[in-house]
Each structure stands twice: as structure tokens, then as C-alpha cells.
Amino acid sequence: IPKKDWFDTIVIRSRGILKDDRAVLIFFDTEELLEEFYKSYSGDLGIIHFYITQNKIIDDKGTREYKDDIVEKLIKDEYAGHHGHVILLTKEFGRDVDFQAEAKVNDKGGIHVIQTFFSMNVKQEIQIKERTARKDETGSLLIDLVSRTS
Numbered sequence: 001i002p003k004k005d006w007f008d009t010i011v012i013r014s015r016g017i018l019k020d021d022r023a024v025l026i027f028f029d030t031e032e033l034l035e036e037f038y039k040s041y042s043g044d045l046g047i048i049h050f051y052i053t054q055n056k057i058i059d060d061k062g063t064r065e066y067k068d069d070i071v072e073k074l075i076k077d078e079y080a081g082h083h084g085h086v087i088l089l090t091k092e093f094g095r096d097v098d099f100q101a102e103a104k105v106n107d108k109g110g111i112h113v114i115q116t117f118f119s120m121n122v123k124q125e126i127q128i129k130e131r132t133a134r135k136d137e138t139g140s141l142l143i144d145l146v147s148r149t150s
Contacts, residue, residue, distance in 0.1 A: 029117035110139030
């Protein structure tokens, strides 16, 4: 499957979740792949432009250097877990980050996670899955892979 078709599928699936007043977290294997998706497809989602990598934060305020305290505030208070929001993240954020969903999102089925890579680390995969449903809340997961040769 060509990468464009794969990206189109991610956009279509995300839109389907968003129309139900849920939030979507999309985890990418690499910063390069995340940035490629962001530059080409984030406008197609009709969302606030926001993503986090280990090096930088990009949102409606521009590009900033990564800092733990800024990320913590953005994730908890401003973006992740809010209905209608899509957050693009690198796989490193599948661990040790507490994404909290607002009540409206939980009432509609919780946060939806799209994992775009095959995790070679079982612990990492489990922790990404756990981003879907925190503290007995509901959520869903889709692992959407594409061949590296595409």
C-alpha cells in the first residue's frame, strides 16, 4: 500500500472518531514520519495543529523547544483528551504520560489511539494500549501499519 493511501486511511479513521465527539492520539514510530503526516495531512483533519516530539512542540502558538512542564500542561489542560482534538506523538510518549479525557469524551467511548507502527517492545505496546482507557474509563485502539517499503 502506498504511503499516501495509508495516510489517507488514518485521516478517514480519525474523522470518523472525531464526529462522535471523541479525542484521537496518533503515535508514530519516528519524528520524520510524524512530520511528514503533519505537513501533508493535518489540514485534512480540520483540527488544531498540534504535535509533540522529543525535540519540539508545535501548536497554534508556533514552534517551541520541548520542555517537560510545557508538555505536561498542554497534554493535561489544553489538548489531549478533549473532544474533537487529534494529537500526533512519537512513540516515546506512549509511556509515562497521563492522558486524561474530559467527561464528554468518556461518555462517547473515550480516547481513541491509533498506533502506526509495529512495536518491537512488548512493554511499549502495552503502555500505548493503556493510553486508551485510564483509571477504568473506556477507550479504543487501532494498530494501522504500512510496509516500510511503501
